[in-house]
Amino acid sequence: MRMAELSRESGVPVATIKYYLREGLLHPGERTSPNQAHYNDTHVQRLRLVRALLDVGSLSVATAKEVLVALDSSEMSLHHVLGVTQYGLPLANTEQADEEAREWARATAERLLDERGWVYEEDSPAVDSLIGVLATMYTLGYADLASVLDRYADSAENIAEADVRYIAGLPSTESIVEGMVVGTLFGDALLVALRRLAQASVSATVFGSDGEGEEISPRGSA
Amino acid sequence: MRMAELSRESGVPVATIKYYLREGLLHPGERTSPNQAHYNDTHVQRLRLVRALLDVGSLSVATAKEVLVALDSSEMSLHHVLGVTQYGLPLANTEQADEEAREWARATAERLLDERGWVYEEDSPAVDSLIGVLATMYTLGYADLASVLDRYADSAENIAEADVRYIAGLPSTESIVEGMVVGTLFGDALLVALRRLAQASVSATVFGSDGEGEEISPRGSA
Structure with a gap:
């Protein structure tokens, strides 16, 4: 297909496709004349991945390029490619904690x-x-919150198994990397919303009134 | 204790305490002279909660006040107070999806x-x-990611039970509300970090090489 068709097929504007080609995020098409090239399904698939890395994952162009280089190198395991990708994804960062807090956090x-x-x-x-969040908790006097860590880690493991099972079922290496970015970021947001909903539901049972739940006094439970 | 001592005890600057008093976020001390008042442990505890609502929870002063009014009203169940608090906590918001996407998301x-x-x-x-995140997924062509929802909801339920059990064990209604804010927000951040770590670990087993894991082809699994 020509550039215009690739743009229609992928939903990515022509100017953006040209930019990706210049930056090396998209492999060149097969040249048919000095001013024309043909593109195929590999370009459509790669554009989906590039969009996922940049738009959903908010990766910088440089990091996206690293991911694609790792992906195209036959010597790198998929685990390595996923690692490079994960390094680029946004995470809470916290830098305010002092040395004592960071040491406690690191040990925990x-x-x-x-x-x-x-x-x-x-x-x-x-x-x-993880260390940054724990250190901030410690600094603000909430070190005992770390008692839930183990239960959280159990759940995280469960979720990660579902995640990896989901992406392992995808049809190509590119779609696996794409699925990882998209699944990680949408998954974070889904999980946060679901946790709030589950909290509200459990709270209604434990702390509710109006005859809907067992009303217990906060002091009464251990 | 005097204002200066309350400030030392709580770690909150005097000017900030005065501001909280003016805004009605902190109850007045017992007046001992036209220019002096005495404060006690209820003020220290309330300051901890106010700080958690504003600094950790990023609630607006108006929302924090609503939480405190609900907390001080003997007619409201703790579930209701937690509900008011939860309404004020930050969540991913997404508004770009079109009507078709939102309908699919709502139904899902x-x-x-x-x-x-x-x-x-x-x-x-x-x-x-939840609807917003699902609608964005749909719009970007990732509706099939919703297949992990059930497993995520299982984990969310597990986590919420740990959350509610943790806060139910706290010694006062105020510390329960505080624990809910702090636990929800730090919990989100912990969970995201733990999920990434668990993903990396599971990915090493499934997609790794270097003899560390069972190398499988992405196409080979279902």
Whole structure:
């Protein structure tokens, strides 16, 4: 197909496609004359992925390019490609905690990760984020909230298994990377909304009145 | 204790305490002279809660006041107070989806909520957020991602039970509301970080190489 058709097919404007070609985010089409090239389904699929990386994942063009280079290199495992992608995805960052708080947070995070036997890299943004959130909790006097960590980690494991099972069922390496970006970010938002809804529902049972739930005094439970 | 001591005890600057008093976020102390008042532990505890609502929860002063009014009204159940609080907490909002997408999203959300028997209010921000995220997914062509919803809802339920159990164990109504704000927001951030870590760990097993995991072809699994 020609450029105009590729644009219609993918929903990406011609000017944007040209920009992706210049930046090396999209592989060139097959040249048919000095001013024309033909594109095929691999271009449509790659455009979907580029859009997911940039628009849904908010990756920088440079990071998106790293992901695509890793993807196109036959020597890299898919796990590695997913790792490069994950490094670029946005996460809560917190830098205000002091050294004591960070040390407590680091020790708490390491204990959790080691106990669960999770494979992780010390400099991964997710480890940073976990330590940062724990350190902020500690600084504000909420260290005891860490008692829920284990239960959260159980749920995170369950969710991650569903995530990986979902993307492993996708038909191509490109769609797997795309599914990972999209699933991670939409998944975060879904999970937050579902957690609030589940909280409200459980709270109605435990703290509700109007004869709808067992009314208990806050002081009465342990 | 005097104002200066209350400030030291709570870590909140005197000027900020005066502002909270003017705004009605903190109840007045017991007046001992035209220019002096005495404060006690209820003020320290309330300041912790106000700080949690404003700083951790990013609630507006007006919403924080609504929470405190509900809290101080003996006619409102704790579930109601938690509801008012939850309405003020930040959530992903998405407004770009068209009517077709929103209808699909609404139907999908309602089916899920009804099947699970969750108690919910149609105008709750969490329902809005769930519908908004689903509608955006639909618009971008990722409606099939909704297949993970059920598994996510299972995990959300598990987490919410841990959340409510944690706050139900706190010693006062105020600390329960505070725990809810803090636990919800830090919990979101913890969960996102833990999910990434669990994904990386599961991905290493499923997609990894270097002899560390069972290497499978993406096409090979269902």
